[in-house]
Amino acid sequence: PVAVTVAIDPAAEDSILRVNEDRLRQVLGNLLDNAVDFARTDVGVVLSAAGVQPSWTITIAVEDGGPGNPPRDTEQIFRRFYSDRTERQGHDGLGLAVCRAIVEGYGGSITARNRPEGGATFEIVFPSALGVA
DSSP: OOOEEEEEOHHHHTOOOOSOHHHHHHHHHHHHHHHHHHOOTTTOEEEEEEEETTTTEEEEEEEEOSOOOOGGGTTGGGSTTOOSOTTSTTOOSOHHHHHHHHHHHTTOEEEEEEOTTSSEEEEEEEEOGGGOO
């Protein structure tokens, strides 16, 4: 089994995020499922959240120790029906597209990048309700 570590920055605990709980759960569940699928058991997955001030943003990241994304695919992976895992049963290539639609619907952004030490990081940035006048 792959270990999942959760790290919450105390600054994030003071932030207010106004999103539908079910939609946020859907986004995080999808990102964690993907990370666990690709992570090596000796590295695992890290879910972290941080509040950033004075910009009043909340950053949520999911990192895995897997093979990373092919560099040409860092934007492609968010397109509907895109997948490098066609052999996997039940994988439809919609998960990351749905994540992006949900996150952007709340005024946020989601990006993917490869980690220098191997693996991938998916980062979500949401504006905090504290920063809204």
